[in-house]
Amino acid sequence: MFTKIHHIAFVVADIEDAMQRFEDNYDMTLVNRDEVTGAFSMDVALYNAGDNIVELIEPLGDSGWTYDVLQEQGEGWFHIAFEVDDIRESMKELESRGIRVKDDEPQEGYDWEVVTLDERDTIVPMQIVEEYN
Template identity: 25%
Template sequence: MKVKQIEHIGIAVKSLDETIPYYEALLGTKCYNVEEVAEQKVRTAFFKVGEVKIELLESTDPEGPIGKFVEKKGEGVHHIAYAVDNVNEALTEAEESGLRLIDKTQRKGAEGLNIGFLHPKSTHGVLTELCSEGDK
């Protein structure tokens, strides 16, 4: 698997409305996109910092993955996402190399990206997301 760059860093938050102003002030830039990904039970907000994005994640359902994360661990870094050419191929390579997968095949994520997650138990405790442009 060849990683092209860090795509984004995902940060779980309780409230986008409360957190966006902090990041706008800290980063000196405006949030450029807020969207809901209903199937993942999350609202996202994005900031561009150089070539990397910061993704804020707010749960839309306490039983969703972000809701459970915030309840158990509080707000904070949730995952690191890496850009790859093709998520399905990268997931196959990761599994063949012995990594544990959360997703066996890609699914749709925010900003039209294809995404797939590697389990933190096989990535030294870091929830790892692989991303590629849609329709690949």
Template identity: 30%
Template sequence: MSRRIDHVAILVRELEQAVAFYRDTLGIEPDEIREVPTEQIRIAFLSPGGPLASKIELIEPMTPDSSLMRFLEKRGEGMHHICLEVDDIDATLQELKAKGVVVLDQQPRIAAEGRAIFLHPKGTNGVLLEMLQKDEH
């Protein structure tokens, strides 16, 4: 089902400050910084192992009333989720539902790099998991 870890997502209050730490302290330049209006976030992708390696995704909520801002206010900055890349998100969703996994999305959502679903932490040993089918570009 899963091909590889695509990224580890870290929730931050200020994207520029977080990017500056990775760039200036660790020498990891961001690959791209962009807004994802459908999710009300700004993100920066960093690839410390090169373009084919797993990434670090820094996430900043854009609106004070978003679910990620509520998460940030409740739990503070830190790891938010782990993303696993899959070949077919629709088949993955059906397979997981058939196995009784609690999924947060009944239909795949549009994500920064493709289509994704999230698995509830209650069924994944406390970790929010994203399953992602990347766009073909």
């Protein structure tokens, strides 16, 4: 079902500071940065790490999953996302295995469709992602 690790996300309080640390400490090069809107707004910075993406996310409002995690746990680990070939088919397959998804339909991610899995059914916070063609 999973074809690869698509991205690993970290939630941060100050994206400018986090970006500077990633670039200075780890020699990472910014691939893209943009504000993502939807159910809630986020400032997102993407870095390549080999074939994978490291995603830094700063919530821009005071509601939503990202904001809640930052308030409850502070900066750091947020979630891992696995790439799939067909997100809707993968949703059906996961649900048939008893793994609940939080979204009825895939949501618009940065440059992909994304579905968040219910944390009660996963080991760590997880998403599935299908890249836009």
